[in-house]
Amino acid sequence: MSGPLLEVSGLRVAFGSEAGRVDAVRGLDVTVERGKTVAIVGESGSGKSASALAVMGLLPDSALVTGSARCNGRELIGLGDRELSAIRGNEIAMIFQDPLSSLTPVFTVGAQIVEALQAHRSISAAAARVRAVELLDAVGIPDPQTRAHAYPHQLSGGQRQRVMIAMAIANEPDLIIADEPTTALDVTVAAQVLTLLATLQRETDAGLLLITHDFGVVARIADDVIVMHDGRAVERAPVAGLFDDPRDPYTVRLLNAVPRIDGPMRRRAVLGDQRPPVLTVRGLSKTYGLTSRLLRRRTGEVRAVNDVSFDLAAGETLAIVGESGSGKSTTLHEIMGFAAPPGTISVNDMDPATTRGRTARALRQEISMVFQDPAGALDPRMTAHDIVAEPLRVAGRAPAEAAARVTELFTRVGLDAGHGQRFPRAFSGGQRQRLAIARALATEPSVIALDEPLSALDVSIQADILELLCEIQDATGVAYLLVAHDLAVVRKIAHRVAVMQGGEFVEIGPVADVFERPQHPYTRQLIAAVPPLDPRRARIEAGA
Structure with a gap:
């Protein structure tokens, strides 16, 4: 069929809200x-996902959609369900x-593929099941015949x-x-998924509309790029032209904010081994038992963490990296739970297992945590002021203090101190993460654990939070224990990095040594x- 596969022109999407349209x-x-x-790239709220959902007709009835979206010459806007x-x-x-x-979750993955086939084809259930196994094999699922009978929760993120x-x-x-198809995936799995998409596209000659905020993904597989900001396309260009010569200031700002795997590394005048350790871990192990429901007995075990040992010095950032399931x-x-043996944990030369009462509560104040998703980690019923003040009240601080x-x-x-009476929903994603960091700092801890603190944030907000974390560390000497899968972020913020596979550290050292x-x-x-x-380099490395 001649002509463009998809033509979208003058697309507008509006929603009603309490504040108006x-x-x-x-x-x-x-x-x-x-x-x-x-x-299509841009930050949250730029309109990129709303555009894709409008083309698919998946927006709620309350959305007002105007303009034109033609697929194979057929108008989609205005069609019935x-x-x-x-x-x-x-x-x-x-x-x-x-x-x-x-x-x-209640159907096997094979059954769900069969349903997708039978919804649009005149095909028997038996033939659809055979085809489902063929499709699972085509996308690289190991042992597709068996995996077709698995439920979604029994597969890894990359397999799902x-x-x-x-x-x-x-x-x-x-x-x-594809709407952010690799955001929740580890770096190696994301690379596999991108390669798979590119291969399938070449074989079928399908068009691909990619919605993302990850410029690394754009560099690897896109032909043309549209940059969206505040509902508008502020720049459009072939992919090489966009990276070589971005024209719009917003595009320049986004590209400058992206951490680079070949970018500058963080250095510190005083080396970690010249400062006293604030956290010491020796021989930490964690085993989960496997139980057979049929036999009603334990049938084996999985060692999630195996004999992990390290020190973390004051003012140092140690990053633990690895794929999902590696044990990080x-x-x-x-560590946050002050785990009992096997293994020992020491905070400021004190073993939590030997402390009780007031001493134990004081030791608990020495380590705090910032989670991946601030929206889920902050109590929506509490004001911002109360969220930050809660650890202080638990520690027995006077109200005025x-x-x-x-x-x-x-x-x-x-953050504006005048916004303390607002609830978390009134803050943006970046502001909520700042709120979570303020809460973690409340008791002046020696160690802050950072569990993927940037993965839920847009690239420019990531840059702001990274800068904030470095400034706080330089000013206070707090130590960070960072878990992350974004190696470019690790390179920018960490002093040392530990690579974890199969529950063990397979390599640990200064960032310069491990990366270079x-x-x-x-x-x-x-x-x-x-x-x-x-x-150009991304395609060469991907073998495209």
Whole structure:
């Protein structure tokens, strides 16, 4: 069929709110050719996801959608749900950001692919099951015959995303819309998914509309790029041209904010081994038992953490990196829980296992935590002031002293102290993470554990939070224990890095040594999987 695969012109999307009408998309034009990838990039609230959902007809009835979106010459805007249902999954398919919430938990993945096939094809159940296994094999699921009978929660994040891709390509659609398809994935799994998408696209000549805020993903697979800000396209260019010569100040700001895997590393005048350790971990292990429901007895065990030891000095950042299931988050949670043997944990030369009463409560104040998702970590029923003041009240601080400390902390993390009576929902994502950092600082801890503190934030907000964390550390001497899968972020903030695989540290050392001269094959694999911010180099490294 001649002509563009997808033509969007003058697309506008508006929502009603208590404050009045909100214009989410303000006159967007997009053209996607067969076999080409167009990326729409921008921060949260820029309108990129609303644009994709409008094309698919998946916005709520309260949304006002105007303009034109034509697929294979057929107008989509204004079609009824029955007509759109015939198009979705057949001519246009969508891959969502979170496969766990997109897949039905009570059906096997094979059954869900079968349903997608039978919804648009005249095919028997037996033939559909055979085809489902073929699709799982095509997207690289190991042992597809067995995995077809697995439920979504029994698969890893990368495998679930591959299942979503299998469902998307089941009926050989002309257009695939991928909404942040790699955001929740580890770096190596994300690289595999991007390679898979590019391969399938070449084989089927499908068009790909990619929605993302990750410029590394854009560099690796996009042909053309549209940058959105405040509902409008502020720049559009071929991918190489955008990276070589960005024209709009907003695009320049976004690109400058992206941490680079080949960017500058953080250095410190005083080396970690010249400062006393504030956290010492020796021989930490964690084992989970496997129980058979059929036999009603323990059938084995999984060692999530195996004999992990390290020191963390005052004013130092140690990052633990590795894929999902490597044991890095379990290590962090065991430390935060003052884990009992096997293994010992010492905070400022004190063993939590030997402390009781007031001493134990005082020791607990020496270590705090900042979580990945501030929206889920902050109590929505408490005001911002009370969220930050709560650790101080638990520590027995006088109300006047606590109030003064809260005001000081708001100023330190860049929040307006006059907004203390607001609830978390009234703050942006970046402001909520600043609030979480203020709470973590409340009792002046020696150690702050950072569990993926940036992965839920946009790239420019990530840069602001990174700068804030470094400023706080330089001013207070607090030590950070960081768990992350973004190696570019690790390179920018950490002094040392520990690479974890199978519950063990396979490599640990200064960031310069590990990144520039990695010794372990797994470390080299992780670093090689990070897409560089150079489209030409990214394609060469990806073998495209």
